[in-house]
Amino acid sequence: MEFANRLQPLCANVFADMDRAKTQAKMRGKKIIDLSLGSSDLPAAEDTIVAIENSLHDGTTHGYLLHNGTKAFRHAAAKWYTDRFGISIDPETEVLQLIGSQEGTAHLPLAILNPRDFALVLDPGYPSHAGGVYLAGGQIYPMPLLAENQFLPILTDIPDSVLTQAKMMVLSYPHNPTTAIAPLSFLQEAVAFCRQHNLVLVHDFPYVDIVFDNREKPSSILQADPHKEISIEFFTMSKSYNMGGFRVGYAIGNSDLIKALRQIKAVVDFNQYLGILNGAITALSGSQEMVEKTVAIFQARRDAFITALNKIGWQVPKPEATMYIWAKLPEPWHHNSIDFCTKLVAQTGVAVSPGAGFGKAGEGYVRFALVKEPEILELAAEKISVFLQSNTTQR
Ligand SMILES: Cc1ncc(COP(=O)(O)O)c(C=O)c1O
The missing domain is CATH 3.40.640.10 (Type I PLP-dependent aspartate aminotransferase-like (Major domain))
Known part of the structure; x- marks a missing residue:
């Protein structure tokens, strides 16, 4: 079947590839910690x-x-x-x-x-x-x-x-x-x-x-x-x-x-x-109290995750806004965020977004979405630490 040319640039989708990598890791029995989607895990307000x-x-x-x-x-x-x-x-x-x-x-x-x-x-x-x-x-x-x-x-x-x-x-x-x-x-x-x-x-x-x-x-x-x-x-x-x-x-x-x-x-x-x-x-x-609570939750998660990343030796700047951490990849990954993300999810179950998926200038970075409780974020950091150590010596 022949499709319109405008479909072409929409076909390459790093996030769809990541989704497949997540599904494969799950099928191989990995427990997934999904920090790849900016979809809040918090509920809407009761009213x-x-x-x-x-x-x-x-x-x-x-x-x-x-x-x-x-x-x-x-x-x-x-x-x-x-x-x-x-x-x-x-x-x-x-x-x-x-x-x-x-x-x-x-x-x-x-x-x-x-x-x-x-x-x-x-x-x-x-x-x-x-x-x-x-x-x-x-x-x-x-x-x-x-x-x-x-x-x-x-x-x-x-x-x-x-x-x-x-x-x-x-x-x-x-x-x-x-x-x-x-x-x-x-x-x-x-x-x-x-x-x-x-x-x-x-x-x-x-x-x-x-x-x-x-x-x-x-x-x-x-x-x-x-x-x-x-x-x-x-x-x-x-x-x-x-x-x-x-x-x-x-x-x-x-x-x-x-x-x-x-x-x-x-x-x-x-x-x-x-x-x-x-x-x-x-x-x-209505009252905007719930917005304030949501912000406080993301701030606490940010602090916990930044501390955990620092502890494993990955220094990243502390964001002042949004629900993400934008982290520069350590060597030897700094030119291949997609490789980093697909291997990370396959080996550890931790799913994050490759910077290259957001555009060429995003290469060399990954994005963590703070959509889990602090304890889970800390666990993710530990798994990342093991991954970094084993893969750095392997390459
Ligand atoms: C910059 C930006 N625009 C739009 C959206 C999507 O917003 P909506 O859920 O209203 O479609 C997002 C979601 O992450 C976003 O980061």
Whole structure:
């Protein structure tokens, strides 16, 4: 059978390969400690679940949900945003409900790119950012993120030949996988740059709440573009509210971009189930105590795992945000993160994500997701230590 060319770049998927390696290790009797997926192991809040449960028993929530039906959700999202960032939002024109942030970021390029147009994306970066560009027939210009630049892209390095053909830039801070936080000054620089080069500026913002040590909360892209001239920001209920499986998120920003994304989505879906939106409204509008508890849990896990890695001789920087550790691989693995990850899971059952899976500039790193209790993370570190010792002497 012959398939469209656009399928080609989507076929090579390191994460699918890792999934196979995990399954094989399990079949050989290994107990898997899965630190490869950024899927929270914590439950959603009780009042969120009750709101969804009550909706389930209300037959009027069971039908298709058109735009008008998502009004209460749009209002809750707009209010949450204004309370947090002090920027007023029109819930009718500047908010769009999504079936997760991934869905929105993957669909948006269809509304912006013509075939062969460039999108500037972070490397390493979240796979749906590049995936959506491929679906739209666009070209990727990867902006490398290096430790010596605090994992921020150097905008002046982007060649003019690319910029003349570019239509959008995708940023995402606090950043998955490097855990970097972008200061407001960088976001302002990005807004000025995108305005100068007529680029739409997309900011994927799932880790808005997941910052540690009482650090100042990260900035929204609309603080850098308060008149919403060129920017759109993506939010998810998956991280702050542990609702990843429920698939709900939203976009906020420039009304033309929101309208264009809505037009794409109108062909594809009928919005999320109203009961889940009711749960999300409860989460956004109620006490945010549960968010604080979630952050405290990830902070404690971060501390336990960093200490355990240091103890086995693997020095990694302490992240200030997100639910990940981005660790530079020791020799002899520093050029082959995929080899490291497939062998590690085969020999020890510990599954982590190879940096190369997030882009070329991610090579030489691995990402640990802090999605297990501290004791399990410590056990994983012990297993990694045995693996490193035996494999270093073997090679
Ligand atoms: C940068 C980034 N964007 C989007 C997502 C997915 O969000 P959602 O569950 O809302 O699709 C993730 C999940 O890990 C992420 O790290």
